[in-house]
Amino acid sequence: MLQLSSLSDIRQHTEMLRQQGKRIGFVPTMGALHEGHLSLIKAAKSQNDITVCSIFVNPVQFNNAEDYKLYPRLPEKDAQLLAQVGCDVLFLPTADEMYKQKAKLTFDFGELERVMEGAHRPGHFNGVATVVSKLFHLVKPHQAFFGQKDLQQFAVVQQLVQDLSFDLELVCYPIIREEDGLAMSSRNRRLTPEQRALAPRLYQALQFLNSKLETLPIEEAKKETETFLRSFEEIKLEYLEVVHAKSLQPLEYLAEGEPVALCLAAFLGEVRLIDNILR
Numbered sequence: 001m002l003q004l005s006s007l008s009d010i011r012q013h014t015e016m017l018r019q020q021g022k023r024i025g026f027v028p029t030m031g032a033l034h035e036g037h038l039s040l041i042k043a044a045k046s047q048n049d050i051t052v053c054s055i056f057v058n059p060v061q062f063n064n065a066e067d068y069k070l071y072p073r074l075p076e077k078d079a080q081l082l083a084q085v086g087c088d089v090l091f092l093p094t095a096d097e098m099y100k101q102k103a104k105l106t107f108d109f110g111e112l113e114r115v116m117e118g119a120h121r122p123g124h125f126n127g128v129a130t131v132v133s134k135l136f137h138l139v140k141p142h143q144a145f146f147g148q149k150d151l152q153q154f155a156v157v158q159q160l161v162q163d164l165s166f167d168l169e170l171v172c173y174p175i176i177r178e179e180d181g182l183a184m185s186s187r188n189r190r191l192t193p194e195q196r197a198l199a200p201r202l203y204q205a206l207q208f209l210n211s212k213l214e215t216l217p218i219e220e221a222k223k224e225t226e227t228f229l230r231s232f233e234e235i236k237l238e239y240l241e242v243v244h245a246k247s248l249q250p251l252e253y254l255a256e257g258e259p260v261a262l263c264l265a266a267f268l269g270e271v272r273l274i275d276n277i278l279r
């Protein structure tokens with residue numbers, strides 16, 4: 001596997017691949033890789049000639065300095081895992097080079113960023129859109145792969161690709177879970193054993209909400225789910241939403257045939273996790 005860290009090297013390399021007529025599949029990540037990431041690499045490989053993975057803990061998308069500082073960083077182990085699954089190119093830029101020009105780009109995703117992650121992490125999607133735009137320019141992929149775990153991020157990136165006319169296809173893959181249902185996430189590594197034991201309650205809460213929606217109106221089903229979660233003292237729910245799965249706007253009632261997503265964010269101690277299920 002080829003490892004590149006300078007912007008000019010990746011730009012030249014992907015330019016050469018394009019000239020050779022190769023199809024490039026791209027998986028952007030922040031590292032501390034798990035089976036969720038590897039499922040995206042495998043999907044990219046199966047549909048493209050060359051798979052590029054980037055690992056970059058992007059400072060400008062963090063709204064919490066401590067979260068940035070403590071974000072798990074395991075570059076050597078990540079490189080090993082990527083080589084094992086046959087990733088062709090690993091792009092590992094430094095923050096200094098990525099943000100040398102100190103460009104402060106401002107995006108406006110309208111209502112899409114005024115709910116859930118956008119509402120609770122000010123500036124987050126601006127930072128995601130900035131880095132994803134830069135990465136798309138550098139890597140020039142034909143396809144880019146994202147996980148459903150970050151459902152709102154996928155919607156924002158879809159909007160970005162449309163607004164800036166990026167010539168690529170976006171692909172979203174399902175959430176890979178631990179055996180006990182916990183959505184795999186790099187931040188899971190930061191959980192204490194006690195918090196880790198409680199963490200599957202988040203997925204259970206989404207399943208509980210899903211079953212309550214069979215018989216109850218949305219607000220009542222949400223209230224019962226919040227009560228269920230409150231019984232676990234260490235879990236601090238930030239939001240629980242029933243939203244339209246495309247616009248991500250909260251729903252007042254369920255309409256026949258509408259795609260629906262049940263989403264939550266919660267803290268276990270200092271660690272903030274998100275999860276969702278599609279209904």
Ligand SMILES: Nc1ncnc2c1ncn2[C@@H]1O[C@H](COP(=O)(O)OP(=O)(O)OP(=O)(O)O)[C@@H](O)[C@H]1O
Nearest residue numbers: 029030031036146147149150175176184185186187
């Ligand atoms: N469990 C999962 N299953 C499938 N895809 C996932 C999963 N977790 C993350 N991804 C996807 O991998 C890509 C890179 O995500 P990222 O590196 O932020 O990992 P992460 O595990 O989501 O970390 P964290 O949530 O702690 O930031 C994103 O498109 C994300 O949606």
Ligand SMILES: CC(C)(CO)[C@@H](O)C(=O)[O-]
Nearest residue numbers: 028029030058128131150
């Ligand atoms: C898309 C991404 C790599 C941008 O930093 C990040 O938000 C992530 O890992 O989901």
Ligand code: BAL
Nearest residue numbers: 030061062124150153
């Ligand atoms: N996985 C989304 C990136 C973030 O939490 O900042």
